[in-house]
Amino acid sequence: MLAWLAVLSILGMLLALVLYRQRNAEEALVEAERQWQHFQQQTKQYASYQPEMSYYFAHREGWQTSGLMQLPDFDQWESAWAKMQQQFSLPHLAYQIQPSMACPGGQCRQQWPLKQLPELNFTVTPIQLSWSVLHELDVSPWLRALQRQYHGMLLVRRCQWQLAEQAGSIAVQCDLAMFNFPNVLASAGSS
Incomplete structure (x- = not known):
């Protein structure tokens, strides 16, 4: 009888150990499935960014060259x-x-040309140009360029x-806004 009790106790302990390991395996499986679903969601989210990232990488060098991704360099603009003027x-x-x-954080709403503000911080620099020309067409193509x-x-x-004091000339004054997005994806820009 004692032998049977010992065997039953050992079998009971083995069964408890098997059930404990099975529960741990099931919990590990549930956690692995949760991580897999999270990974799939992240992959879908990153895939949705692909057009924007492709556009960014296609234009990054030009933006960096023009200074869009740094604070305004006024010495550079003076020379530009x-x-x-000469060109x-x-x-x-x-x-x-x-x-x-x-x-x-979305301040300067009146400065941004679109209804929806960008999510990124930006700087805006007002610039005022003035000169006199003989005809409006002397200005329009240059501004478009x-x-x-x-x-x-x-x-x-x-x-x-406005007609200038000098006969036959037009005084032109244009207000421009220069936008910069400093430190945007700085780590991607340095790679």
Whole structure:
């Protein structure tokens, strides 16, 4: 009888051990399934970012070259305006670069051209251009070329046209906004 009790006790302990290991295996399986589902969700989410990432990597070098991803370099812009004056024969072009405004967390709503604000912090620098021309067509193609060259960075907000005191010339004043997104994906930019 004692032998049977000993055998039953041993069998009971083995059964308890088997059930304990089975429960641990089931818990590990549930955790592995949860991690797999999380991994699948992350993969789908990252795949949804692929068009934006492809666009970013295709344009990153141009944006870095133009300075879109750094704080504004006013010395660089001074030389850029001087170069543009010579290149486009705009001897009367005068410019005034105003101080930059930091726009963290969706501030500067009136500065952003679209209804939906970007989720990233940005800076905006107002620039005022003024010069005199003989005809409006002396200005319009140049402004379009300027916006194309600095696409996504310079926005022509408005231009005012007035007959100048000199007969036959037009005084033009345009307000521009220069946008920068400093430190955007800085780690990707350094790779």
